[in-house]
Structure formats: C-alpha cells, structure tokens
Amino acid sequence: MTIWKYGDDINTDMLFPGKYTYTCSTAEEILPHLLEDLDPTFAGTVRPGDVIFAGKNFGCGSSREQPVLGLKAAGVRAIVAKSFARIFYRAAINQGLLLIECPEAVSAHEPGAEVDIDVEAGRITVGERVFSFPPLPSEILAIQEAGGLLAYTRRRLEAPGH
Amino acid sequence: MGMTFAEKVLARKAGLESVVPGQIVMVRPDHLLTHDNTAAIVGKIQPELDTFGLVDPHLPVIVLDHVVPAASEKTAVSHRNVRAFVQAHGVRHFFDVGAGVCHQVVVEKGLALPGTVVVGSDSHTCSYGAVGAFATGIDRTEAAALMLRGETWFKVPPTMKISLHGRLQPPVSAKDLVLAIIGELGADGANYAAVEYHGDIEGLTIGERFTMANMGIEMGAKVAVFPVDHQTRAYLRGIGVLEASYLAVEADPDAVYARTMDVDLERIEPVVACPHRVDNVKPVTDVLGLPIDQFLLGTCTNGRLEDLETAADILEGHQVARGSRLLVAPASKEVLDEALGRGIIGRLSAAGAMILPPGCGPCLGAHQGVLAPGERCLSTSNRNFKGRMGCKEAEIYLGSPATVAASAITGKITDPRTLA
Ligand code: SF4
Numbered sequence: 348m349t350i351w352k353y354g355d356d357i358n359t360d361m362l363f364p365g366k367y368t369y370t371c372s373t374a375e376e377i378l379p380h381l382l383e384d385l386d387p388t389f390a391g392t393v394r395p396g397d398v399i400f401a402g403k404n405f406g407c408g409s410s411r412e413q414p415v416l417g418l419k420a421a422g423v424r425a426i427v428a429k430s431f432a433r434i435f436y437r438a439a440i441n442q443g444l445l446l447i448e449c450p451e452a453v454s455a456h457e458p459g460a461e462v463d464i465d466v467e468a469g470r471i472t473v474g475e476r477v478f479s480f481p482p483l484p485s486e487i488l489a490i491q492e493a494g495g496l497l498a499y500t501r502r503r504l505e506a507p508g509h
Numbered sequence: 510m511g512m513t514f515a516e517k518v519l520a521r522k523a524g525l526e527s528v529v530p531g532q533i534v535m536v537r538p539d540h541l542l543t544h545d546n547t548a549a550i551v552g553k554i555q556p557e558l559d560t561f562g563l564v565d566p567h568l569p570v571i572v573l574d575h576v577v578p579a580a581s582e583k584t585a586v587s588h589r590n591v592r593a594f595v596q597a598h599g600v601r602h603f604f605d606v607g608a609g610v611c612h613q614v615v616v617e618k619g620l621a622l623p624g625t626v627v628v629g630s631d632s633h634t635c636s637y638g639a640v641g642a643f644a645t646g647i648d649r650t651e652a653a654a655l656m657l658r659g660e661t662w663f664k665v666p667p668t669m670k671i672s673l674h675g676r677l678q679p680p681v682s683a684k685d686l687v688l689a690i691i692g693e694l695g696a697d698g699a700n701y702a703a704v705e706y707h708g709d710i711e712g713l714t715i716g717e718r719f720t721m722a723n724m725g726i727e728m729g730a731k732v733a734v735f736p737v738d739h740q741t742r743a744y745l746r747g748i749g750v751l752e753a754s755y756l757a758v759e760a761d762p763d764a765v766y767a768r769t770m771d772v773d774l775e776r777i778e779p780v781v782a783c784p785h786r787v788d789n790v791k792p793v794t795d796v797l798g799l800p801i802d803q804f805l806l807g808t809c810t811n812g813r814l815e816d817l818e819t820a821a822d823i824l825e826g827h828q829v830a831r832g833s834r835l836l837v838a839p840a841s842k843e844v845l846d847e848a849l850g851r852g853i854i855g856r857l858s859a860a861g862a863m864i865l866p867p868g869c870g871p872c873l874g875a876h877q878g879v880l881a882p883g884e885r886c887l888s889t890s891n892r893n894f895k896g897r898m899g900c901k902e903a904e905i906y907l908g909s910p911a912t913v914a915a916s917a918i919t920g921k922i923t924d925p926r927t928l929a
Contacts, residue, residue, distance in 0.1 A: 356696050356786065360894040364901075365873045369576050370583050372549040384896045404697035407729065408894060410632040412648035433701050433731055434632055438648035486533045486662050497553060500654040504561050 348396045348424070350462055351389065355402030359435070361385035362406065362414035371413065374420035381417040395422025398464070400456050402428065406435025412442070419444045425464055427471065429453050440487055441496035447471060452478045511761025513668035514734055515703035518643040518758050522626050530667040530767070540602075540620055541568050541655050542629030544611045545575040548587035550630060551594045553653045563598040564659035570602040570620050571595060572611035577868040579606070580876040609841025609867040612636040612809040616719065617843055619750040623737045623757035628652075628661065633809050633891065638704075638722035638734035639715060640741050641757055645731050666731045667767035668760075669699050672708040675774040680819070680925040683717030684811055684889065684909035687724045688780045690772060692790025700729030702767065705760055709774065710735055715744045716813045723810050724891050727787040736760075779925055781887070782907040785895040793912055799922040801906070802884040804829070804913050806857075807838030807865070808872045811889035811910050817848050820914035821856040823928060829861035830920025835913075836878050837862045838870030862917075874899030887922060889913050 359365075361384050363377065371377050382389040399418070405428040406414065415438040418426070426439075429450035439446045445466065452471050456462070460474035471478050483491065493499035512520065516528050523534035543550055547569075551558065563569070571591060579585035588606065595603040608614050612633055621627045621637035627644040628634060630652040637644035647661070655661055677686060691698070704725055710718070718735045725733025735741070737757035746752070779793040806812070806820050817839065829835045837857050839845040845867050848854045858864055865871075871878030872890045879899035880886055886898055886905050893905035908916070911925035918928065 358894050360892075360896050364896045366875055366879075366896070366899045368873070369545050369587060369875060370581075372552070384901045404700060404729065407696055408632065408892065410630055410634075410646040410648055412650060415648070430697060430700060432697065432729055434646050434648060434726075436701075437651065441648060441650040441654075484533050484664075486535075496650050496654045500657055501557060504557065504657060 348398065349394060350456070351397060351399045352456065353385065353399065353401045356404045356407055357385065357401055358408035359406060359411050359414055360408060363411060363417060365409065365411070368411050368413065374416055377413045377417035378421060381414070381421065393421045393423065396424050397422070398424050398462055399426040400453050401426065402453065403430045405431050407432035410434045412438045415439050415442050415444055427452055440490055443491050443495040447480050449478050449480045510765065511763035513703065513764040513766065514705050514758055514760045515643060515666050515668055515732060517760070518624060518626060519663055519665050521758070528665045530665050532665045533662055534665060535660055536626055536663055537660050538628045538655065539625040540570050540627045541652060542570045542572070542611055542615055542627065542631065542634055543652050544572050544631060545584070545587060546630055546649055547571050547594065548590040550649045550653045550656070551590070553650065554657060557657050558598070561657060563600070563656055566599040567601050568659055569600050569656065570615055571600055572604040572608060572614045573606045574609060574611045574868045575873060576875045577606035577866065607842055607866060609839070609844065610809040610812065610869055612723065613812065613840035613844070616640060617748060617841055619745065619748050622750065622755040623741065624755055628655070632726045633723050635725040635730060635733050636719055636723040636809060638725060638732050639718040640745065641734060641737040643732050643734070646726065666701055666703045668703040668705055668764070669768045669770065670705050670707055670766040671770045671772060673706060673710060673772050673774055674708055676709065676712045677774050677777060680911040681777050681779055682909045682911060683713055683720045685780050686772070686774065686777050687721040688782055688790050688907065689777050691724065691728050691788050692780065694728050696727060696786060696788040697729040699725070702730055704728070704730040704733040706733070706735050711738065711740065714815060715740060716815045719813070720810055727891055779909065779912050781912065781922065782893055784893055784904040784906065787891070787893060787907065793908065793922060793924050796922050797924060800885065800920060801833055801887045801916055801922060803878060803880060803886040804833060804835040804917045805838070805871060805878065805886060805888035805890060806835065806910055806913050807840065807870055808890040809840060810891040812838055812840030812844065814844050814847050816889065816910040817844070817853050817857065819910045821853045823911060823914035823925065824860035824918065825856060827860060827918040829917045833917060833920040835862040835917045836865055836871060838865040839867045842867050871898055873897065887913055887916055
C-alpha cells in the first residue's frame, strides 16, 4: 500500500483538469488524467488499497465529480485529510469513497509510517499512534451501505409502495 | 431560540418546527440546475428514466452554456443528447446554446426565488443567494438521483454572519469586496457553513450581490445569502415575478451564529487574487505594472450589464494595448441585447475588445481563449487555479471589471483609481 501525501487546498482542477470535464466521464477516460497537474506520477502508479493523506480543504473548487469517480475506480481505499470541501465530501458519499476527516492523523503521519484503517471501529492507526474519527449519520450510512447514491435510489424506487 | 436563514429554510422545507446545525434533513428542492453536464447525468440513469420517468418536468432547469457553441464533435453530440432528453421528458425549463451562463439565466428567468431551495450540478449555484434563495452545488450523481426521486438530504449548516458597514468608494466594487473577504477568511474560511450578509447592503445592486454570492463557494460556503429588500423585490417585479409567488425568509434577530465578521466598506481598495489561489489576495498597488497577455471580462461573476458598462466607460477614448487582447463574454443573451441596445457593445468593440457569444467562454479552459505556457491573464472570473484556463504553465489573476478595463488600456496591471 502506498501513502500519497499532499498539502492544503488541493482543488478539483489539480485533481482533474477542467479542460477534460466535458469530454471524459467514464472511469476509463478519467484515470489517465487523475491528479495530472498536481502529481504526474500518480495516475500511472496508484494501486488498489492506496491511501491519500492531505491537508485542509481537500477537493475545493468545482462540483466536478470525476476526481471522486476516478479515485474510487483506481481503488483508493480512503482519503485522510485535515478537512474536506463540502461538495467533494458529498460526492464521495454518493460514490461510496471513504473520507476520513482527522487532522491529528494527518499531522502525525511521517514518511514510511504504517497506516491501518478500521472503519467499523472508527479508528485509524498511523505508526504507533491511534486516532478515532466519528461515525457517519445513519441516513448517510444507508447510502454508503447501498454502494452509493444511485444504487440507493434504485433500491428506493423499486421498493414496494413507492 | 431564533433561527438563521439556513435553519429556517431547511426547517420549512423539511416540514419541521425547528432544526439545529448538524441535523440531517430530507428536502425536495424547488429546482435542479444542470448544464452541459446533463448528458453525463442522464447517461448514468437511462434505464431508470425509461422505467420510472423523470420525477417532475418542472424540476430541472437545463442551460447549455459551458462549451457553446459546440467546440468539437464530442461536445456537439453531448448537446444533442441533452436536447433529446429535454424532448423525451418534456423538461419545461430548457435554454439552448446562446442563452447565457446558467446562473445568470436561472436568476433572470425568475427560477430562483426568495426562500426557495435550488440545487445545481455546478459549484457556483450559490449565486442565487443574491435574491434570497437557499442555493448550493451538488455533484452529477446527486443530480441524477434527484431527477429520479426529487429528494435529497442536507446537513443543517452552522451560519457565519458578515456585517457590512458604510459604502464602497467607486471604482472599488463588490468584486474587490468579496475578494478582500476571501483573502481574510481563506479558501476554506466558511467551509460547510452558510454565509449571511447583513448591514449596509442597500448600496449594493442585485448584480453586485450576485458577484458576492457567486464567490461564496471560493470561501467554501454551502450558501451565501443576502436579505430580501426593496431592491430585490423591485428586481423580481422587473422580470415579471409576482410578489405573491414567493415567501422571503429572514433570519431571526436572535439567531445564533457560529461566527461573525465586520467589514468596513470605506476601507476596501482595488485588489487582485494572484496565482494560483483565490485567497492569495493583494492590493492592486502591490502588482502594478505586471504585463498581461489576455484580459477576460465576463463569466457568471462579472458579465452583467453594469460590468460591461463600467468597462466601456473606462475604455472610452482608449484602445486595448498593443500586444494584449481583451475578450468580452456577456453573461446572457439578455445582457448582450441590452448592451447592444445601449451601445455598450459597440463602445467595447471600438476600443478593440473581441466579443464572444453569451456563455462561459474561456472561463473553464475548454475553448475560446485558452492560454499558452508563460502567458498571463487578468480576468473578472472567480477562479485562478493552476490549469483553469487550459494551461497549467499560465498564470491567472482575478480582479474587478474596472481593474480589467483600466489594465487593458496599458497592457499591465493598473489601479483603476488612477484612470477613473
Ligand atoms: S462562467 Fe465559469 S465559473 Fe461561471 S458557470 Fe461558467 S465555467 Fe463556471
């Protein structure tokens, strides 16, 4: 597992350049351009299970969801940040991408430190230190458990009595 | 205990007596804005649309504006798919290429009203706070789910109150004001929060409030909203909206705010946001004389009639500097027609400006004025992120229409106070 580490205010243009937003919408089209203007090595080397650590306001800027779709498709296990921008946070819930808001864990992370995430317990271990993060509200958990918002919506539409 | 604007709107829409920050509520938005990205949104749910249909033909507002007219076969096909969807499902509020930037069109057409909830698959949906709407951006997947079920969740945000005092000193404008606020708060200064503007707002036109609400997202805000006053009512009357058709929502005097901030308008001076962050705000006097290759006047932030007029007045009797280019993209067809009628477009063109069709123009770097490596742009838009205008080795500065016009004359960043 690789830990990718970035700074504060990583915006959506860095995660996925705006010039591609109306020509790339499938995971296949998005993947080669992921983080293109931030870290050109990312798209070619990211592996399923990798984790991203970042500073505050991760995902600020546009409402574009391609970064979330792309990171989810690339198999990124979680993004651990000091804070997330709100539309990005929402988009991640809708795609079932795990975001962990834990500034202490980000500050504690040193290069090479082992990272372990236990979602059910709401615990993240960084090197020797253990931090907890709050569980998701039940309404949101239902969306994540269904596998994202569209799966959740489909389920609701198909429910008897809709 | 009193409630803030956001708490009141969400409580009303959720059918609850009261709500508190952090609470999750289910809401049926009044409108859902989507634009060129409608094709991708609809593409996610085609089988469900075939089976269950669109939840309500009045819900979506669709405006083709981002890459218009189509710049490639791919964008043309996507526009065609949007038109087919509109046709097939009887979408009532559709605006084809040429109508203008979605946010301007939504407000001009009276589709964002005081006290309503409008969501849009575009981050600058928050603009409609200018007329007292609870308006916020969502992603494409959520827009798709809304087209099917018409309902979504909101976490009641904490609210930040920004009180304005005094009057701006022209040529200082609302753009300078909101950039100064973002510079002070930082790009995440209002993250997850609702921002309420209070105090001396009567000196700000609806257009200026639009500019400020538009940039709410650049401080991370969920919504950025102005109280509804006589100007708002007059504006809405002017576009044919009856007062009886909306119910303005006002924060209670004893509402509880997570944070407050006071701003002295007299002390605001012309500023620019320097690359590559919107909160990297400096007084224009710090960057005087910086050569600029391309100027952009337009976008949902500053492409309205008053913005074009300000620029035309400053450019009067001057020419755009040799070696620089000035692009003007009116925010909507209504703005274009009005500016044509009043001779503003003619004056801008005579000064050497190049007039683009109403729409987003070069704002997102897809076409019509992409920058070359090493080039520098001074723009009235809302984002200067690296790569935003199509080239990551270019630099974007953000400023007011007055600063852009004054600088276009010299080809260098210029203080509009020295020309006005
Ligand atoms: S003008 Fe620019 S910021 Fe506004 S909606 Fe269009 S692309 Fe977005």
